[in-house]
Amino acid sequence: MDIKSNFTNQVSKERISLGEKVPLINPLVIYVEVSSLCNLQCKFCPHYIAPERLHKQHMEYDVFKKIIDDCREFDQKLKLLRICGTGDATVNRKLKDMVQYAKKYDVAEKFEMITNGLLLKEPLVKILTSSLSRIIVSIEGLSDEDYEFFTMRKVKFNSIVEKVQTLHANKGDCTVHIKIHNRAVPTEEKKEIFLETFSPYCDEIYIENLVDLWPDTESSMGNDPVFRFENKEPREVKVCSQIFKTMQVNSDGRVMPCSIDWEAKNIIGDITQTSLLNIWNGKKMRDIRIKHLMGRRFEFSPCKDCTFNEYSDVDNLDQHSELILDKMVGSSNEESIVSA
Numbered sequence: 001m002d003i004k005s006n007f008t009n010q011v012s013k014e015r016i017s018l019g020e021k022v023p024l025i026n027p028l029v030i031y032v033e034v035s036s037l038c039n040l041q042c043k044f045c046p047h048y049i050a051p052e053r054l055h056k057q058h059m060e061y062d063v064f065k066k067i068i069d070d071c072r073e074f075d076q077k078l079k080l081l082r083i084c085g086t087g088d089a090t091v092n093r094k095l096k097d098m099v100q101y102a103k104k105y106d107v108a109e110k111f112e113m114i115t116n117g118l119l120l121k122e123p124l125v126k127i128l129t130s131s132l133s134r135i136i137v138s139i140e141g142l143s144d145e146d147y148e149f150f151t152m153r154k155v156k157f158n159s160i161v162e163k164v165q166t167l168h169a170n171k172g173d174c175t176v177h178i179k180i181h182n183r184a185v186p187t188e189e190k191k192e193i194f195l196e197t198f199s200p201y202c203d204e205i206y207i208e209n210l211v212d213l214w215p216d217t218e219s220s221m222g223n224d225p226v227f228r229f230e231n232k233e234p235r236e237v238k239v240c241s242q243i244f245k246t247m248q249v250n251s252d253g254r255v256m257p258c259s260i261d262w263e264a265k266n267i268i269g270d271i272t273q274t275s276l277l278n279i280w281n282g283k284k285m286r287d288i289r290i291k292h293l294m295g296r297r298f299e300f301s302p303c304k305d306c307t308f309n310e311y312s313d314v315d316n317l318d319q320h321s322e323l324i325l326d327k328m329v330g331s332s333n334e335e336s337i338v339s340a
Contacts, residue, residue, distance in 0.1 A: 019320030022244040023289075023328055026074035027280055030108075031248040031259040032067060033085025034059045035092040040116055041152040042140060044181075044221035046086055046214055046262050048152060053263055054086060059251040061094045063271060064101070067249055070276035071107035081108035085251065086262050090119035099131035112136060118155065120163040122170065129167070129174040137164060137202075139180040142193055146184060150221075161197060168201040178202040181210040183221060211311040214262050215302035229312070237309035239292045239317040244324075247280060255279050257288055260308045265301050286328070293325040 016028075035058045041048045071078060081102060083089045092098075102111060112134035120128075120137075128135060139160065141147045147155035168176050178198045185191045185207060199205055208229065210221060242258035249255050253272040254264055266288060269279030279285065291297065298304040309316075317324065 015315070018241060018245060018315045019317050019324070022317070022320075022324055024245065026076055026078075026277065027245060027247050028079040029082065029246040030067070030071065030078055030080075030276070031082050031084055031246060032059070032064065033087065033249065033251045034064060034083055034089045034095060034098060035087040036085055036251040037091050038087045038116075039091055039118055039153070040088070040140070040155075043150060043152065044210060044212070046217060049214070049217045055250070055252060055264065056087070057251050058092045058094070059098075059253075061097055063253045064094070064098045066271055067276065068102050068105055068107055070271070072105055073275060073277050074107075077106075078108035080110045080112070082111075083113040084259065085248075087251070088116050088118075089113055090115050090124065096124060096127045099128060103131035110134065114138060116140065117160055117163050117167075120167050122166055125167050125170050129171050132174055134175040134177055135167065135171075136177040136179065137167070139178060139184070139194070139198070141184045142180075142190060142197070150184060161201075164198060164201050171203075175204060176202040177204040177206070179206045179208050181208050183210045211307070213260060213308060213312070215260065215305035215307075216263070229314075234307070234310040235316070237313075237316060237318060238295060238297060239321050240297065240303060240306070240309050241313055241315035241317050242308065243285070243289050243292065244317065245315070247276065249276075257285060258308070260306055261302050263302065266303070290325065290328060293321045293328070295321075 036054060036056050037058065038045075038047050041051075043049075046054050071081070083099075089095055099113075110133050111131070113128065113132055114136045115138070117137040117139070140150045141157065143157050144155065147153065147157060164176075164178065178201075180194055185194050191207060194207070195205065240258070242260070246258055247255055247268075248257070248259040248261065249271055250264060253270050254267050255269040255271055255276070256264055256266050257268060268284040268288070269282060271279075288303075291300070292303070
C-alpha cells in the first residue's frame with residue numbers, strides 16, 4: 001500500500017488571505033468545549049500532565065444554546081463551528097440536544113467534532129452524523145497495550161475499531177476523519193496496519209506529528225521540532241493569527257481567544273454575561289491583538305509560552321502586522337490604548 005496516497009491533509013486549502021482581511025467583523029471559527037472531563041488520560045494532555053490545574057465540568061445546555069443564538073447575530077456565517085476542548089464531548093449527556101440545536105440554526109459552513117470514539121454507540125452516532133458535517137476520531141494506539149501506555153486506561157482496541165465501523169455505517173453525508181499521532185505508528189509496518197485497519201471505514205485518514213501544544217507544561221511525548229501537519233521545520237512567529245480569527249468557549253462559559261489556553265489565563269469574557277459579538281469586539285480582545293501587533297507577544301502568559309502558531313497554524317500575520325495595526329489604531333497613540 002502506498003501510504004502517502006492515503007493521507008488527507010488536515011489543513012484546508014480553501015483559505016482567505018487573512019492578513020489582508022483582518023480585523024474581521026466576526027470570527028471565522030468558534031471552538032466550543034461542551035465538556036472538560038475526559039474518559040482517557042493521554043500522556044501528552046493536561047489531563048495527565050497537570051490535572052489539578054484543569055477546570056472540569058460539563059457545559060449546561062442553556063449555555064450552549066446561548067452560544068448558537070449569539071452566533072446567529074453575526075453578520076456573516078462562521079466558517080467553522082468545532083466541538084472540542086480538553087475533554088471529550090461524548091461524555092456530556094446533553095450532546096445530542098446540543099448538536100441538533102446547532103444543526104437547526106445552521107450558523108456555520110462546517111460543523112464538526114473531535115472525539116476519542118470510546119462512546120460512539122449507535123443511538124448517539126445516528127444523531128451526530130445527521131447533525132455534523134464532519135466527525136474527527138483520534139486513535140491513540142493499535143492494541144490494548146498501546147492504549148494503556150498512551151492513555152493510562154484499559155481500552156479494548158477491537159472495540160474502537162467496531163465503533164469506527166458503526167460510525168462509518170451510519171455516516172450519511174457526514175465526513176468521517178480518522179487520525180493517529182506518529183508516536184503510535186513509529187514504523188512503516190505500523191503505519192500500514194493503521195491504514196489497512198481504518199481506511200475502509202473513513203473518508204479521510206491522517207498521521208499527525210505529535211507536538212507539545214499546551215503552554216506551561218512539560219511532556220515527554222512531544223516529537224522533535226517538526227510542524228504538526230507536515231514534515232517540515234516550525235517557523236518563528238511573532239503575531240498569533242488565532243486571536244484574529246477564533247474564539248474558544250469553555251465548558252463553564254468563559255471565553256478565551258484560542259483553544260490552546262487550557263488554564264484560561266486570557267479570559268476575554270463570559271458567554272453567560274454578554275454576547276459573543278461584544279466579546280469579539282471588546283476591549284480585552286482588542287488589547288491582546290494590539291500587544292501582538294506591537295511585538296509584545298512574549299511579555300505575557302500564556303502567549304509567551306505558546307507554540308501553536310509555530311507548530312500548527314498555516315496562517316502568518318507577521319508581514320502584515322504594521323498594516324493591521326494602522327487599521328486598528330490609525331494615528332492614535334498605540335501605547336495609550338493597550339492595558340498595562
